[in-house]
Amino acid sequence: MKVWQKILLGVTVVVTVAGLVTGLGVARGLDTERSCRQLDIIVSDSAERQIVTKGELVRLMKTNDCYPVGKRLKHISTDRIEDLVTGHPMVRTAECYPTSEDHIVVVLHQRVPLLKVVTEAGTYYIDTDREPMPVRESVTEEVLRVGGHVGERMAREELADFAEWLQDNRYWNRRIRAVRVVDQKHIYLVQQQGEPVILIGEMQGYERRLRKLRTFMEKGWPGLPDKPQYKELDIRFKDQVIGR
Numbered sequence: 001m002k003v004w005q006k007i008l009l010g011v012t013v014v015v016t017v018a019g020l021v022t023g024l025g026v027a028r029g030l031d032t033e034r035s036c037r038q039l040d041i042i043v044s045d046s047a048e049r050q051i052v053t054k055g056e057l058v059r060l061m062k063t064n065d066c067y068p069v070g071k072r073l074k075h076i077s078t079d080r081i082e083d084l085v086t087g088h089p090m091v092r093t094a095e096c097y098p099t100s101e102d103h104i105v106v107v108l109h110q111r112v113p114l115l116k117v118v119t120e121a122g123t124y125y126i127d128t129d130r131e132p133m134p135v136r137e138s139v140t141e142e143v144l145r146v147g148g149h150v151g152e153r154m155a156r157e158e159l160a161d162f163a164e165w166l167q168d169n170r171y172w173n174r175r176i177r178a179v180r181v182v183d184q185k186h187i188y189l190v191q192q193q194g195e196p197v198i199l200i201g202e203m204q205g206y207e208r209r210l211r212k213l214r215t216f217m218e219k220g221w222p223g224l225p226d227k228p229q230y231k232e233l234d235i236r237f238k239d240q241v242i243g244r
Helices: 003-028 054-063 078-086 152-156 158-167 206-223
Strands: 038-043 091-098 103-110 113-119 122-127 144-148 176-183 186-191 197-201 232-234
Touching: 038 054, 054 078, 078 091, 078 103, 113 152, 113 158, 122 158, 144 158, 152 158, 158 176, 158 206, 197 206
Parallel strands: 038 103, 113 144, 144 176, 197 232
Antiparallel strands: 091 103, 113 122, 176 186, 186 197
């Protein structure tokens, strides 16, 4: 690490610690006999998604007798408010604290959907923490759709791995729209409309097989004298692409 980087790091640590000490001082110096004048709800990732509204959180607090405005600070449990908000099915994390202006602040992060599972038993999301997440109209993000015979374990493990890999792969992310599971050894990748489905077989080793399929599609396919319109590309077998 360079000298100027060490100096900058040292300054950052000092400023952070100083800010923490100041914050603790404010919290300890609060007059708990005073009443809460305002509730500030900050949805930190609202620019990316708006799954949770401030209005529903206010209603949740009022229903559970946790709404702080008008109550004396000594009668307000920030831990209880924090637990209540964190328990909301669309909230990932929450922090609640008082300020010197007699406000109660709630800062929260929303859950982030990773893939959508659609089965005969029901529909749900798997979020980026690999936990089931309920469906609601406010979830509008385009995520990988998975259907067929999909158990929760498979959705949280192999298919969540694939969904994360797909997000980081620009080539296939533009093409693959859904996954259809017949059984563990017959898994199909559904491309955008007009393109053949890809029979990948099982999920193990999908990176290598899709890499070779991309090479074929970019270099081998254009050289064919007649370019057939296949409905299915089977890449289950080593070094083979079978068109049907």
